[in-house]
Amino acid sequence: MSARSDIAPSTLGVELKEEGVYVEYTDERRTFYNGVPERVEGEVRCRPGKDVHVLVTDPTETEGVLVYVNDLKTHDDILESTGVGRVLLGDGEEEELFPGVTVRADGYAIEIEADPEAARGRVFVFEEDELGERGFELVAPE
Template structure:
């Protein structure tokens, strides 16, 4: 099987922790995306050649759907056994992954993600990684971003 097929996702378990986001795959294995996600209010553009994983939770924040964007490494059978989906985009292509979550493939092997958490009706996370680093992001509304800024400022006494 080619590693360039779109794969539909299944529902995976999600646990939001103070030190990251844990995902439980349908085969029972778990992975932890470390770190408190950085808030994003509009568009996120990933650096070139980074793996991009998009997770949208349900309103209970205990389960969700995860898609790998332009993943060319993971075999179809592995994705299907874990419940993770995959979407492959050519340069210039755009696709709505979920209601309120769109992804575009830009030039230079970059990916652009836009999300509206209110339309998605859950939390929207993006994990960007390679062999040397990983970053976590969460799409939030402008008011949520302001509330987080206020809370962070209050803690800096």
């Protein structure tokens, strides 16, 4: 396997629908995250071994940035051509993806903490593998 690196994300089109979340890549292809994301206050811990994607929308909820966390499967050229970003973290490392959105690696688990007000948009986390997917929206505590 060739080396992978961090990739900065581009702005992508976003559609929030009843059936799920659509994201349009810069190459005009689309992906779909199925279902209404579960609302979680402040932080989510994704299960080890899952693909983790973090989407932060703009205030209009029509654009956003998408980052894959610790993705070693996707080649740099593919991410760059689609506008998807990537961050790679070692155990115990933490990084602020965007203002108000922090990711950290705890062993093979990924934790995402967000303050949607500081992020100035909605923050979604998608956890998936070949067996299924789960979606979360990180919200401010009530």
